[in-house]
Amino acid sequence: MAFVSTDNYIVSDELALAVNAAVTLEKPLLIKGEPGTGKTRLAEELAQSLNTELIQWHIKSTTKAQHGLYEYDAVSRLRDSQLGSDKVHDINNYIRPGKLWQAFTANKRPVLLIDEIDKADIEFPNDLLHELDRMAFYVHETGEQVSATERPIVIITSNNEKELPDAFLRRCFFHYIRFPDADTLRAIVDVHFPQIQPQLLSTALEVFFELRELPGLKKKPSTSELLDWLKLLLAEDIPAEVLTDKQQKGGLMPMFGALLKNEQDVALVEKLAFLAKRQGR
Amino acid sequence: MLIDFFFTLRKYGLKTSITELLDLLNALKQQVIFADTEAFYQLSRLCLVKDETQYDKFDRAFADYFEGVAEIDIAASIPPEWLIPEVLRKLSDDDKAKLQALGGLDKLLETLRERLKEQQKKHSGGNKWIGTGGTSPFGAYGYNPEGVRIGQQGSGARRAVKVWDKREFKDLDTDSELNNRSIKLALKQLRKFARSGAETELDLHGTIQATSEQAGWLDLRFMRERHNAIKLLVFFDIGGSMDDHIEQCQKLFAAVKSEFKHLEFFYFHNCVYEGVWRDNKRRYTEQLKTDDIIHTYGSDYKLIFVGDATMGPYEIEYPGGSVEHFNELPGKVWLQRLLAQYPKAVWLNPQPKQWWQHYYSIGLIEQIMQKRMYPLTLDGLTAAIKTLL
Known part of the structure; x- marks a missing residue:
């Protein structure tokens, strides 16, 4: 068995x-x-x-x-x-x-x-x-x-x-x-949210992995946090384009509270987004 | 069976035991896996390694042992199509011009393949990845094969690069002398039990006494649970010369934090002056007065300094000697005030003890601490705890 x-x-x-x-x-x-x-x-x-x-x-x-x-x-x-x-x-x-x-x-x-x-x-x-x-x-x-x-x-x-x-x-x-790689994670998400649009999912995963790779985060978001976040995104009916638009809300992703559990981490992400914005100009 | 394998593992510093080897053999006997090297790798790791920080060592040992067992021609199994886009993306226009002069990318890749073959022969047919140091033709352009990331192209590479040769757990290997568990075990001696909190435990003696006093009419008595009543103030030196010891200090800190309920910690730089702080980000805005600390925490607190005590002597002896600000009173005075309030105190020094004599400031601090300075090793910690109790 x-x-x-x-x-x-x-x-x-x-x-x-x-x-x-x-x-x-x-x-x-x-x-x-x-x-x-x-x-x-x-x-x-x-x-x-x-x-x-x-x-x-x-x-x-x-x-x-x-x-x-x-x-x-x-x-x-x-x-x-x-x-x-x-x-x-x-x-x-x-x-x-x-x-x-x-x-x-x-x-x-x-x-x-x-x-x-x-x-x-x-x-x-x-x-x-x-x-x-x-x-x-x-x-x-x-x-x-x-x-x-x-x-x-x-x-x-x-x-x-x-x-x-x-x-x-x-x-x-x-x-x-080990933390699952992108493909496994996609399979996991599929199991939990079969009706999620592929575009939203791939953008969300991109944002998520980018966030995990930030050095200096106190608590890296993990699978269960990703699932919670997706649940919120689906509930609020947020389109995929909003996720890529880094300009809004000081560079934080929508519903960031599901991913970042610590105010120092939120501050760090905000600061990095601000720097990225300045460089982009 | 697998005896050599077992000894190879031990040679690489893995602390596998005979019971674990027997487990592995038993698993093989039960045919959990069958004739599959990759599954064998996973199974043996499952049985023999009990800590993810040791995975890297295991991978190296495994590769060493099985080198030659399964020989694979790496050069032949690199499809050119996934080398080219990767390389092109990494080259600047200038490089591309130079590349043209050398006969184009095809030629270069050809050289790389040959080099790969050559290297494999030199390393006795192993399945090791291409070395890093400047042997590659890419070196001329400032890209070594590692930079080109040949091995990271997903499943196509899996056949070529064995799982254990990828060594994905490299970051986690820590060969630290002071491991967290041993620190905690040492700290465990720092205990003085007292009963506090709600009354939840049955007091048998009290119950018997009370019941007999009432001529057999049951009178249950409860008492408070025993808790460790040790109270600690810990002062960490931060920054400057302490950077070398930061890992050791973090371990100590983590262990202390999880073991003691009554614990206050503060940071200082080099020597304690009129202000200390709790958060290094807000060290200038949110300083706590050392005087206030003395007035807040009773003398039943025990005091631990953690610092290398390596500084200019004037930082201890003279007003205005601090490297960061003008201190009206010398550091010595503040240390003495703290020691007067907290008679049970030690200084833990991460510098190796044999170096202490070379620093005048360590001698000074040791004198102020009245010889209660201990090296930050397990023995030192144990000795320090004895002094504290």
């Missing part, structure tokens, strides 16, 4: 190979890449194409590895003991399975997405080494061993905010999603 581009998601050959290798060899796949290149979407699409459940574990700065395994709710047990509930005699009633547990015990081999692992504490990946390797862990409160009946497909994404430890990396496959 090979993973290929779908009706609404375009995968490069490299990425498809990476996913298929990870699925076949039952290894976690670590995906890095610029924000907005579809890292999280990959897991969703993969789950859909395999027709299986997607279990998402979004990592925050306060997330601990233990949260993914299980949590023991001591407070409700104490409360129940006070109220004389019968539930209190069985500790299992107070163990809340985490995302990893859910993934290990799922009926059909699920896709487990560990999203933005770099957001967590620096020790977090190390705490998960054994669990991801053996796909099993031990519940201290009940003495139960939870192990995966079928190893879930694990997709891990990272935005490179923190470097990951070597021992962790060694257990994963690694793929870096």
Whole structure:
């Protein structure tokens, strides 16, 4: 069962190979890449194409590895003991399975997405080494061993905010999603906006790539920003000629707010357009 | 199997391990790919390389190992039609006149082809791209083949130039001594936990105590979560001689910024005077008074200077010694005022330690800092943190 581009998601050959290798060899796949290149979407699409459940574990700065395994709710047990509930005699009633547990015990081999692992504490990946390797862990409160009946497909994404430890990396496959080239991007846009006029699209892509190549931008616009921008252009019914007309609005493209997310970047683009205008005279 | 390949990779400085090699062999055994060099390249990179900054090294190692495995005649596979328009576009009228004198573009291209063949033989039949230094006939006109961009013509070139020879990840290769993770791990020692914020954690001892005091009537007690209570003031020297160290400083800065909640940072130039600033673009308009900083942040803040301390001694010792403005008080006084308010302070110096003795100003600063100057290396950072705690 090979993973290929779908009706609404375009995968490069490299990425498809990476996913298929990870699925076949039952290894976690670590995906890095610029924000907005579809890292999280990959897991969703993969789950859909395999027709299986997607279990998402979004990592925050306060997330601990233990949260993914299980949590023991001591407070409700104490409360129940006070109220004389019968539930209190069985500790299992107070163990809340985490995302990893859910993934290990799922009926059909699920896709487990560990999203933005770099957001967590620096020790977090190390705490998960054994669990991801053996796909099993031990519940201290009940003495139960939870192990995966079928190893879930694990997709891990990272935005490179923190470097990951070597021992962790060694257990994963690694793929870096490169920014798509113009042709791939056109294919991606086609999938999202089939009715867009070819002329508008090619002008928009030109403006977009020009913008990405500007040195010194704090945040380069990425695929998801391009898609948002096109959506706005279509909604406002802006003709392609307006895009090429650099004179308007101090040289900024229409709806620039969708592409530039930072006032320094806006100022930079404005300044460059101003310089270009002066030179042109 | 693939043992030589594995050692070639290690020779190029990739830290691949045996587990990863076994993974690759396993993938081959499972027939994820079959008899396709390009797919093998992708698969082996997937298994063996775990950081996009290492892709370039991998590409070089791969090319080295597979040189000769698949020999391809580059010269024959360049279609002339995509060379000509590219070249013509790049030549000025003057050049074109000279070109005519040499027998026209066709002749020149012929020479280029021959040169390509020749070069391939010299480099033992490898699939390396044409070298850069002036061997090309284009050199006379100031265009080397790189300038002509022979390899960038899209899919036509793909067959000729192997993917790994394109080395698209060249920019990302950083062979830095201080990597971000190790800085963060070092900074992690700079921790003093205190409980603050909302009460969310169950206080077991408190609960037992309170419950027994109420003769078994449950009384839950919560406490605040533990947070790192370290507060930092960081002063970065910027500009001038610091340009050489900017990358190191940026890494330190990025690591510091993500690890500490109570963090204030300021910039100065060479030595601290009456004003510092937070934004280099607005350094003249939005200066903060050093006095105000001393009055704003309590003495429980810890103070870190990052600077090379390489300057004229008068910049520290005399009024009016600053290179940028007239300072009424010598830099020394301002440093001492800061140190008086923040007793826990260190100076991190990106200059290698063995050079320190050659700069008089470093000695001066070291004296003012009472020997608390450390090199900006991992060991230096660890030692500095010990002094701060």
